[in-house]
Amino acid sequence: MTKVKITIGGINKDAGSSKEYKTGGWRTMKPEVDVEKCIQCLKCFDYCPDGAVKKTDDAIEFDLDYCKGCGICAKECPVKAIVMKVEEK
Amino acid sequence: MGEQKGLTIQGNMATALGAKLCRPDVIPAYPITPSTLFPEKISEYIADGELDASMIRVESEHSAMSACIGASSIGARTCTASASQGIALMHEMLFIASGMRLPIVMAVGNRALSAPINIWADHQDTIASRDSGWLQFYAEKNQEGLDLMILAFKIAEDERVLLPAMVGIDGFVLTHTVEGVKVPAQEDVDEFLPPYEPPHGKLDPKEPMTFGSLGTPEYYQELKYDQVEAMDKSPEVIDEIFEEFEKEFGREYNRITPYKCDDAEIILLTMGSMTGTARAAVDEMREDGEKVGLAKLTVFRPFPGDLLKEIAGDAKGLAVVDRNISPGFGGAVFAESAGIFINEKKKPLMKNFIVGLGGREIFKKNFKEMYKKTKKSVEKGSVDKMVEWINMDEKVMR
């Protein structure tokens, strides 16, 4: 990670800057959505601890930069539109 | 300059009045002897409409300093008062206030630490927080307590400093003792100390910032260095502001003030209210032809090593008088004074005297004794006992 110049008192003026830290690399399982099955109830959005679910026009998609592969979305999906697959690296 | 009204008041009233003149916004405080009159006076000022500020009557000193930190982080001018166990309880928060560079000011009624519990004068409470990154000022008399409160805000809030500051007045000897003080006019203090606007950031939803980040090993050392550098560079600012104060209000302050030191062979180094007694002892000894001087330490943090070297570098002996003790070594002022001279070829022989713990009286004769002991070491050319306790009651010793 590139280092930054320190600030007085370590005050961080860059709100939301953790987005620079990509946690997708932690993942061993990867979610996949079946767009046909998705009813856009957005339970997966609500229950994602990592803010890695994005709404699209007709379904949802995953932001794999941050998804840690916990599998909550797949488990909570009421229509079983999400499956977890082994991450290929 | 407006007229300075004369008042005869207790030390706590002097520091409270000094604080009031600085127009603090928020005063979180928890009562503790001997500094309780400070929050009482502030409460009265607010109740009577003399001060537009908010008190927070917190449930502990830890919360007092925590609330100070919260208030200061949104840019409020913030002060509190405490002593002894109270300062010990807020110890953790002292480091956090300085680490976040929040210029909080604390009036202290210097008091001993338990056990045994003791409410009387002693510098152990603030000396124990020596490493917390706060500027430390010690008053000899109530006038200094009042003035140093104003000076503390001005120095702490200076953008070259941005560090919290504590102003110590000795428990009971000053906190509860009535003395005459001159009170600067409000308009003059307003001019001397403009409203506080944090130059380094504040909590504001319009521009969100995170205070108190996790400092990993990649950044912690640089962040600490930056904070310590502000302390190291502060003497210049302190001198400048002391001078400005003198011009404005006519009273002189120095980080260390020498008294009859020019030709002195032996110098007594004191801090706090004992200095008055030491001065009287020096005068009497001078009348007897002894070449003795006195140096009064007003600023303990940052330690004014530069001035001490100037004042005492040519003396034969330096008697460092400590109203505190670090068990296993000696007094804190002594340890620092000794450290300052370590690389100097020309330096005085040094002795450390522990005095006045837990409110034990310190008499002129005690200073004369310290002088004699130091003189003896100087004549002998060596120090047999580096640290000596003065005015001990041999009858009760086990």
Add this chain to the structure above:
Amino acid sequence: MSEKEDKEMFASGHRMCAGCGEGIAMRTILNEAGPNTIATVATGCLEVTTTAYPQTSWEIPLIHSAFENAASVASGIEVALKQMDKKGETNIMSFAGDGGTFDIGFQALSGMFERKHNVTHICLDNEAYMNTGIQRCSSTPYGASTTTSPAGKFSIGEDRPKKPLARISAAHDIPYVATATIAHIKDLKKKVRKALDADGPALVHVFAPCPTGWRHASNDSVELARLAVETGVFVLWEAEDGEICDLNITHKPKERKPVGEYLKKQRRFAHLTEEHIEKIQKEIDEKCEQYGF
């Protein structure tokens, strides 16, 4: 995502464990509170995973200082904002885990309640000191094995019941106290909103499972929070204006599930025998009776 929440107030890239209940709670709570909010946070998982310099997951102003004082720091902020002529439209929130609320932070919290600061305290409860490695807290439930209450030949694990934090808070006669979980998102949002809108101190006690500390599958966090409510382990209620004698149970399970369903998904309870589970069931039955269901 509702319309007003087009920007996430709790940014991705935080270092919480996969499946962390706190992550779900924080996104929901901060999005509900919105940008005009100032927060304090106690030392703990939430703080270390979201503020590693020079990064921060907080899109709102935040101050962390120590473990036990999130409520005191918030008190200072609240009073200072009022004093300095702000209109009082800014939400002031303090966040702490169960350790920072039930144990070490309780004095500061009680003081904040008593002084009637307009602060909403959020307790993210994962039932042990997780940040330091799963040590027992007064929030730890009976029978849970932690690193300082390990199950063993002579130990059932934690041998005390969970401290009733929310009821103790309500006894302070404050305007709003509620319990919530990460499984009941609408309910959580509603309660956070009520807490923020209350004129005075409020507490929302949020049940947030921890896969690392409870040793359950990372995809079970929401399911466990749901099961805690369905079994009666955790009761959802709210108390307005100090009405502690007349709690409003906000979700009554139609038919309570046996507690074993909840316990058996977590390895912190793996050592419990059927006898133990029966005992726990009995205690839950008694508790639910007290709550009126």
